[in-house]
Amino acid sequence: MSRIRISVVCGLGLFLLWTACQAGDLPGAKIKVGEKVEDFTLPDVNGTPHSLYEFQGKQAVAVIFMATRCPVSNGFNHVMASLAHDYQSRGVAVIGINANKTEPVSEVAEHARAHELDFLILKDEGDQVADRLGASVTPEVFLMDSTWTLRYHGALGNSHQPTNNPDKTNGDDVRAALDNVLAGRPAEVAETKAFGCSIKRGN
Amino acid sequence: MAGDVESRKSPDFGARFLSVSRRIGMAALASCLAVLLLCAGCSRSGVPSEPPPPKGIVDLDESGWERLRAQQHGRVLLVNFWATWCEPCRDEFPNLVRLHNTYRSHGLSLVAISMDEPESRPAIEQFLKSQGANFGSYRQQFKDFEALVNSINPRWGGGIPATFLYDREGRLVQSWQGATSFEEFESAVKPLLPRRAVEKSKS
Numbered sequence: 001m002s003r004i005r006i007s008v009v010c011g012l013g014l015f016l017l018w019t020a021c022q023a024g025d026l027p028g029a030k031i032k033v034g035e036k037v038e039d040f041t042l043p044d045v046n047g048t049p050h051s052l053y054e055f056q057g058k059q060a061v062a063v064i065f066m067a068t069r070c071p072v073s074n075g076f077n078h079v080m081a082s083l084a085h086d087y088q089s090r091g092v093a094v095i096g097i098n099a100n101k102t103e104p105v106s107e108v109a110e111h112a113r114a115h116e117l118d119f120l121i122l123k124d125e126g127d128q129v130a131d132r133l134g135a136s137v138t139p140e141v142f143l144m145d146s147t148w149t150l151r152y153h154g155a156l157g158n159s160h161q162p163t164n165n166p167d168k169t170n171g172d173d174v175r176a177a178l179d180n181v182l183a184g185r186p187a188e189v190a191e192t193k194a195f196g197c198s199i200k201r202g203n
Numbered sequence: 204m205a206g207d208v209e210s211r212k213s214p215d216f217g218a219r220f221l222s223v224s225r226r227i228g229m230a231a232l233a234s235c236l237a238v239l240l241l242c243a244g245c246s247r248s249g250v251p252s253e254p255p256p257p258k259g260i261v262d263l264d265e266s267g268w269e270r271l272r273a274q275q276h277g278r279v280l281l282v283n284f285w286a287t288w289c290e291p292c293r294d295e296f297p298n299l300v301r302l303h304n305t306y307r308s309h310g311l312s313l314v315a316i317s318m319d320e321p322e323s324r325p326a327i328e329q330f331l332k333s334q335g336a337n338f339g340s341y342r343q344q345f346k347d348f349e350a351l352v353n354s355i356n357p358r359w360g361g362g363i364p365a366t367f368l369y370d371r372e373g374r375l376v377q378s379w380q381g382a383t384s385f386e387e388f389e390s391a392v393k394p395l396l397p398r399r400a401v402e403k404s405k406s
Contacts, residue, residue, distance in 0.1 A: 026378045028358035071288040136360035136380060155361070159349045162361070164288065165320055193349040195318070197289060198362035198381040 029153060030134030033190040037148045040129045042097065042122035045109035050122060052095075052148070059091035060145055060181045062174065064156070065130060066096045066121075067138035068103045068111040070197035075164040076139045077115040079156050079171040083178075084119040090182055099124035099135065101202040127201045140194035141174050145181050152177035154192030162195035250310035250371070250397055251277040256339035260327055263316060263341035265351060271314060271339070272373060278312045279395045280369040281388070282355075284343075286318040287326045291382035292364040298385040299366075300334050302392065310371070310396045313338040318363055370395045 031037060039053040055061050064080055067073040084094035096119060098108045105123045112121050124130050133142055143152035155162075157170040177187040254274045263271070272280070283299055285292035303313040317327050319342060331340055345351045352359050356378045359365055368377040368391055377391045 026356060026358040026360070026380055029360070069290075071286075137362035140360070155349075160347050162318065162343075162348050163320060164286075193352045193359075193361035195348065195352075195361040196363075198291065198360075198364070200291075 027136070028134060029136075030132060031142070031150055031153075033150050033153055033187075035150055037133070037142065037144050037150055039148075040132065042124055042129060043105075044120060044122055045105055045112065047105075050095075050120060055093045055095075057091075058093045058146060060087075060143060060151070060178060061093045061095060061148075062087075062178070063095050063097060063133075063142045063144070065099060065135045065138050065140045065199060067098065067100050067197060067199075068107050069100075070138045072162075072164040072196040073138040074115075075166045075169045076156050076171075077117060078166060079169055080119070080139070081115070081117055083156070083171050083174065084117075087178060092178060092182070094119040096121035097124050097129060097135075098122070099127050099130035100138070100200040101125075101127075102200045125202070127199070130199055130201070136199060137194045137196040138199060139196055143174060143177055143181065143187075151181050152187045152190050155194040159192035159195070253278065253307055253312050254339075256337065260317070260324060260331075260340050260342050262344040264344050265346060267341070268345070268351065271341075272369070275312045275314075275369070276373055277371055278310050279306075279371055279392060280373075281311065281313045281392065282367045282369070283313070283315045284318060284363045284365045285315060286363060287323055287330050288319070289363050293330070295364050295382040296330075296334050296336070298383065298388060300336050301385055302388050303336075303338050305389075306392060306396060307338075311392055315340050317342045368392065368395070371397075 037052065039051055041049050041051045043049050052061070052063075062083065066076075066080065080094065080096065087094070096112075096117065098105075098121060103111075108121060108123060111117070122129075129135075135142070139156050141152070141154065141156055142150060145151050152174065155173045157172040157174065158168070159173050163169055173189065173192050176189065180187045261267070281299070281302070283292075283295075285296065287293070299313060299315070303311065307313070315331075315336065315338065317323075317340070319327055321342070324342070327340070327342065349361075352361055355367055356375060359378060359380065362380050364380070364382055366379045366383060366388070367375060368388075370376050376395065379387075
């Protein structure tokens with residue numbers, strides 16, 4: 001009898017320990033490389049709604065979670081701008097998403113102008129897309145192919161040696177993945193760590 | 204007299220009793236000595252004392268990280284990744300300092316690892332001084348940051364502030380990304396500390 005009681009207590013203890021461990025972990029990405037990214041609609045800085053699937057026909061779409069005040073994200077402004085510019089003619093669309101509750105849409109618009117970020121930027125006010133994809137950092141990129149399959153997730157560059165110094169930042173990680181997607185090859189490195197500032201969620 | 208008769212009647216019993224009690228006494232003495240020897244490097248709460256923090260800010264690579272973890276074996280360890288340019292990290296820092304001041308004598312060690320660039324060393328020093336931080340302070344110089352992030356917690360997206368809690372056996376118990384309150388840290392740290400040490404702090 002007492003042996004049964006001990007086993008029950010131990011089992012309960014282990015279960016509680018397990019749930020405690022689970023509760024103590026980080027959420028992690030919701031979508032995995034190889035999975036399809038479902039459509040979403042968000043307003044741009046003028047309030048005009050845009051859907052992901054509007055970009056049907058593109059060879060690849062890079063969704064970049066970005067910020068106006070995060071020094072790491074700002075260190076990569078020129079990387080984002082050149083990525084959009086360099087790959088435009090190759091059928092690649094770059095979409096920026098700002099999901100920080102602390103950065104109002106007017107600030108996002110002004111920031112884009114000041115830094116010549118000449119690509120579509122959407123405001124994810126309720127973090128619905130950030131939550132759905134499991135984005136946690138700025139800058140963080142989700143790269144999809146023409147069938148909306150996630151092919152690369154992580155850093156724009158500098159994943160091995162993180163920095164917020166614009167003189168040292170590069171787009172090596174995402175460019176390598178993009179070149180493979182455009183060539184119809186699987187990305188050699190499909191996931192990297194996107195070092196940066198935590199997304200300031202609204203909840 | 205009756206006792207004399209008794210002892211005379213059964214001399215073996217008396218001798219056996221004496222020898223058993225002597226043995227128990229010897230064993231108790233030996234145990235006490237062993238505990239004393241084991242705890243030669245322990246604080247009064249029965250946990251190893253906190254290794255003295257290195258002077259200044261030390262560059263930390265992969266092997267340094269392993270050494271640091273090993274040094275803290277037997278103590279609860281909280282590791283915080285931060286940067287001077289990271290606003291939520293700066294907001295969170297006083298909570299860490301308070302936590303360390305409250306629980307260091309009860310078995311909690313704290314280590315702060317800055318993600319700043321080398322040229323920000325004076326800014327790091329100034330900030331730590333203004334906070335009254337008296338724990339080990341390092342600056343990340345990992346050869347492969349991404350690999351290190353994965354080795355700490357594969358679910359860590361690379362955003363800062365990020366804090367990791369290890370128990371006395373060096374097992375990762377909890378991870379936080381984003382600024383965390385004193386109370387939240389405290390409720391996770393307290394159950395890991397030796398009970399005697401925490402009770403002593405209450406009295």
